[in-house]
Amino acid sequence: MKSRILWIAVLASFVAFLDGTIVNVALPAIDRELGGGLLTQQWVVDGYFITLSAIMLVAGSISDAFGRSRVMTIGLIGFGVASVIITLTPDPLILIVARMLQGAAGAFLVPSSLALISAHYSGVARTRAIGTWTGLTTGAMVVGPLIGGVLVDFASWRFAFLINVIPIALTLILLRRVPDPPHSPDARIDVAGALLSILGLGGLVFALIEEPRLGWGDPIILVTLLGGAVLFLLFLLRQRRVSDPILPLDLFRERNFWVGNITTTLMYGALSLNGFVVAIYLQQEAGLTATAAGLASLPTTIMMILFSTASGRLAGRRGPRAFMALGPILMGLGSLMLLLVSEDFDYWWQVLPAMIVFGLGLAATVSPLTSTVLGAVPEERSGIASAVNNAISRVAGLITVALVGLIVGGTIDLDGFHRAAVVVAIFLIVGGLVSLAGIRNPVLSADDDRRG
Template structure:
């Protein structure tokens, strides 16, 4: 690599690391936030979902903004905004202000990941590009190990507020590297920004999510619930209709004509919805009901992060040889079975007998799923569409998590108890199983993989 290529790769890794770190650390801090700032389960849901609403709505728009204003400009704005909102969240005196700031942090987060990937795509070519993306994936995956552990230690030893201050150091280092790089931006003035689509997307997601979270406080018959629900659903319909006629839509609907792309994204809804729902409820339950310290609750899913790093490339290679269908079917099945074992948890939880076996099953299942799912979705479209295809799948996974976390208030009746926890676990497992069914029925292996599979299954003379 040249000096500039090394700098750009490091910048892209650090910028994405910040966004992934924040999303991996938040569940550990939720009980401590509730204890200090007040509020119940709905407050914890909002702390997660306020970020996901703006992030999921605007991540597609960020690509257009990068084209118009320049990738480095948008990346710099995203980094500064993410750093400022992180500090303000750490200082927030009330839960309401914190939730608002989390929404602004989601806007900043939406600018980071697409811009950093775009820098890699525009700087590297051919095999070097594949290696750079591999390094980017490996290092950003480390955020899912480092985040919860650091967060748990900060909550137990120092303060939950410092969990958000973790972002400041890598952000400052990345901004300094951008100055050292001194590279001029490339801009595409012909790109049109779909502002209307962005507004419709935010309202369309925000309205139903508000209704799902707050229905326990107001009741389904209240105008405070019905109005945002109806307005949100109308906005979602309007969003789809607008995307069909917009000159340069945020969401190119033509991509969904490809079977594996559309079915892969449907599977993503179930699988990533289950990931967000299960991760949210287990970490909160271990702290609030089982009495685990934040650090130990954070370490509960550490094997899954290690499993992804160690096994995902292996299953990715197997998927390339035999096709993604079998792995996208068996993986979510194992994940769902892993969660079913959590039904043995009561108020007193033994980690080694009631948690670890399920986490190991889930870890293998998730490792078996992630790379084949990505290859199935991106392999269904042309290389020229890979950027927008990846952005769409990223947005779908965030929105799936947004919706399932919002559903916690519908599933849990009253305070978090053993029975309520078991209900959420059953829904989580059912989502994994649904992802497996969609994958088995909907995904088609590429022709070369089908041929390879036949060759392996048929003895040669």
């Protein structure tokens, strides 16, 4: 049964992670067919992230209240329906709306997946299971551009979204006859808080994406920026007063939880910015096909597959602090190596070494980071804890993608590509230093060792 649970968790999360990255390599093709330029490309990515981030917090509470398996089933079906709508979309607006629906459905998948693992595994065995989950699902995040590239070049960018149907069907089959762990049917869902969160994030992201086009002096930018900030502040204040908050602020009293989430913010913001800029630059400026651009990230995928489970196991034995400190710093060095990219483009000498170093750092970091954040809270709160951590990572990503225009100077040319690489490196190195200063290695008991 445990192996079945692990595969369910992997496949369900695979759907959300794959779609979150497969889109990057399809963006130039979407622009060629539907138009809209960089602004549409940003909204295709961030429309998904806005609903994913905001609703994921509610989904964590719903998962704890109504059961992981039931919530996961709803998310899988909704994600499949939204994917079909995307394949049929005639214009950018419907595409963006469908992406937002897809993000809303995806919000039900990752928290339920991690909560299932936490409910069925304990001690070092849980750390190893999360390491396996991390390796396979994060591998999906990186292999997404490869799958998308092949489909873009040899079929259509639309099929890059339809491929989700396969893991969705497999997961629904495996979910049959899987008993739900204990949950709290009397839990209340903060719908008003969810709306404040969605509108607040939406306003902020709209202002950041549209600012390069309209300018800071435009009333629309000022209203949406200030309005979004006020609404999100009201959301945070509300979470201090309601009896069943969707973002329990008391979770952040645990040192490893709040430090881990700072590292999450910096690392996943950098990952999203890096994936967005690299996928577009390699096609629109370096002249690679979509397939070649997807293959460019394959070394990072290989590093994840080879070393992620091992890093999770070692972190379970020796503590996560060193892994969470050195891993992001190594990723940052990999990003700085992209400064070697020049007008005379050569993948083998200018990009490949950076991808390998970046992948080693990613493999060393992700599993220990996830285990540390979830291990900092009681097991019965694992659903909301995983939802908070994943929502934070998506919010970080949507903000950095929203800032792309400002970071690259309006266009992803060579200078803009280099500026983005430096910003990514700064985020990652600071994230590693935060972990080095703040993370505390937990003391493992003899019982934990025996269970592993």
